Amino acid sequence: MSEHSLRIADRELSSRLILGTGGFANHELLAHACRAAEAELCTVALRRLDPAARGSILDVLDEVGVSVLPNTAGCYTARDAVTTAQLAREAFETDWIKLEVIGDDRTLLPDAVELVAAAEELVDDGFTVLPYTTDDPVLARRLEDVGCAAVMPLGSPIGSGMGICNPYNLSIIIERAGVPVILDAGVGTASDAALAMELGCDAVLCASAISRAHDPAAMAHAVRLGVQAGRLAHGAGRIPRRRYAQASTPQEGVPAFDAQGVSQ
């Protein structure tokens, strides 16, 4: 495996940016953004069939050459999420599922109790489960304990563009996780994705920041570079923060221009 690739369950991915496909004005903008993001995985959702809908998003994603990661967006109970995951397995012929179980329609924050219950049931049913979770390190560990293949903590609420509100919690999750950590939700622009990767996330999922940007393809490109820059910086090792300055130019050999500088 290349040191640059990401391994989730039995799969190796060379891109560390997962693109969410929600919120694009049309399929053409989605295709452009997908190419600019150089994503290998794109999330998709299931909704009641609309007989008037023209063209399937799957054809668009196929043409671009990306794989789908179905989600359970819109589910409020473990039971609904499990049924939706089973529908997704049927519809998309994959046992990978981005598990979302929401507890509140204004914050769209995960319902921890229902989330763990659904994750456990889906793992038992043979799914590769990637749960959208809060930035709570204990909940992340619980999800890992029941067999999730990755954890996907939020940086801030879905679509808020608030970035990473609690980098300390996210760092604790990263330090302690034995599975890949993918930042999900909250990215507003490229620097948020870079910060996630600098903190040590294995990948970033980005939807609204790209799909609702004025120029989605340009933002996809920017977020991709942010992910790459953050990953490189993480590997390079940042200097410690300090409260006082530390000169980068040597102090020795500074020329003196009055008598005080004469050697005795």
Added chain:
Amino acid sequence: MNVTVNGEPREIGDGATVASVVEMLDVAPGARGVAVAVDGEVVSRGRWAQTELSEGSMLEVVAAIGGG
């Protein structure tokens, strides 16, 4: 008999199957990204033609859309 399809009441003939309802919705037989649940249980595509519906069956017919 009366069934509910995606929240809407529908009248269908006796002996109608999941396949006939899917066809009623203008879904091409090989359409991708479509799945069906009847009364909360997923019916795999291979069983659409043999799965008969009964009075009051609740069908959810879903398809792929963009989503984060």
